[in-house]
Each structure stands twice: as structure tokens, then as C-alpha cells.
Amino acid sequence: MDLVNIMYKYINKKINSDELQDELNKINLDNYKEDEKEEIKKIIEAVNLIIRKVPNEIDEFEKMRIKRIDDLINKFSSMTNEKGEPVDFIKHNKEKLIKDRNKVNDGGERFKQLFNLLCNNSLINKYLKSMDDYELLKFIAQYISVPLPPEIGEDGFNDLVKVGIEHNEKEYLWRLAFNYGHHKYDFSKIEDYYIQERDAYYLSELVCAIEKSLDIDGIINKVNDTKDNDFIKSFYDHCEKISILKDKINLLNI
Numbered sequence: 001m002d003l004v005n006i007m008y009k010y011i012n013k014k015i016n017s018d019e020l021q022d023e024l025n026k027i028n029l030d031n032y033k034e035d036e037k038e039e040i041k042k043i044i045e046a047v048n049l050i051i052r053k054v055p056n057e058i059d060e061f062e063k064m065r066i067k068r069i070d071d072l073i074n075k076f077s078s079m080t081n082e083k084g085e086p087v088d089f090i091k092h093n094k095e096k097l098i099k100d101r102n103k104v105n106d107g108g109e110r111f112k113q114l115f116n117l118l119c120n121n122s123l124i125n126k127y128l129k130s131m132d133d134y135e136l137l138k139f140i141a142q143y144i145s146v147p148l149p150p151e152i153g154e155d156g157f158n159d160l161v162k163v164g165i166e167h168n169e170k171e172y173l174w175r176l177a178f179n180y181g182h183h184k185y186d187f188s189k190i191e192d193y194y195i196q197e198r199d200a201y202y203l204s205e206l207v208c209a210i211e212k213s214l215d216i217d218g219i220i221n222k223v224n225d226t227k228d229n230d231f232i233k234s235f236y237d238h239c240e241k242i243s244i245l246k247d248k249i250n251l252l253n254i
Contacts (some may be wrong), residue, residue, distance in 0.1 A: 012146035057108035181210035204238035
């Protein structure tokens, strides 16, 4: 899976072309068949050629990526506990976002050519398609949110939600939702799972991550319908801590 992970990191701006070179050169070819070894060598040669001939630049896509990270950083910066201190979860993820923001990434024609090279390679696509649902869920959950998650469609998304619930992967499901928050998918099975598990922490973080994609009134009704006072109070407290649902929180029956 080395090749797939390297491709995914590059197209989502987690590594630049210099780091791409390094990671490709570190692949242990002993893990591959002879024809695959030759294909990997061809990929490395093609990457090296593009880097030598095509200059790097900051394009509109890269500017949008930086703006998107800035928006998330600003969102996380406004979330504090009752003492005005950053919540540990938010603080940790904000630090990661700042690190991503400060990286020098590829853009322009160099990024375009390397993107096409990696995404259209038959060997990389063979390994990508060989993943089962649980492997794909773990693969996507490597990162909190990326601009180009795999194109899985709503059926594929539902399959990943199902396997995440079967394996009790609360964090993976939260990251899955965050990665596809701008898609018109049905996130209700994830929220229902958190409610069934009485996990106020992840339910509140789900709302924090993709509030605009959720039926907030529906969630509040579901939480109230549990008639579990401890859970309702815990959800209320978590929402207060991270400053969400300010105009809805009083609808909770505490």
C-alpha cells in the first residue's frame, strides 16, 4: 500500500515534490513482483524528470487550500472551554492545521503533471481498488479532512459507515464525516450510532465538524428522546465547551 499512500499524500498536498521523491526512493522493492518493480522505477524516473523540467508555483488551487486551512484554524481558535482555554482535542488539531498551513506545497503545471502521473498509473490504481471497505475506511481516516478524498459515491460512503460501526471505530467515522462533509451524503447513521453509544463527545465533535450538513433539530430531538439525563447533560456540556449550537442548546431537556 506504500504507493497508494504516497499518491494520496501528494494529491492532497500533504507532501511536496521533494518529499514525493524521497518517499518513492524509500519503497522496499523486495515487497513487489518483478514487473511491479520495473513499473515503480518508471514512476520514479518520470517524477524526477518532471521536477527537473517543470518549475513550481503557487496557483489558485493552492491559494484556496491555504484559505480553507485558515478558515478551519479560525474556527478552532474560537472554541474554548468555560475558562477560555483551548480544548485539548481542538488544540491538538489546530496545531496540525498550522503545520499544514506553513508547508511549501506544489502548484501550477508541476502539480498538474505529477497529479496526472500518479492518479492515472495502473499499478497504483490496482492497489487502491484492492482495498476492502475496512482498509479503505482506515485509509481515508489517516487525515481529518483533505480536499480530494476518494470518489466513493453515496453507496460507498454508506458501506464505510456500516463497517465503521461494526468495528466500533468512532474516530474513523468522525474523520470520514469530516472528509465528506461538503458532499450531500446522509450522515444520520453516524449520529444515530453516537447517540446509541451515548457518546456525547463524538456527537458534539460531529456537529462541530459538519454542522451545516446535519439536521440539528433532528439531532436534538433524538438526544432528548433518549430520556437519558446523564447523556443529555453531557451533550449539553460538550456543546458549551466548544461553543457550538448556541442558539439551539437550550432546546435540550436538562
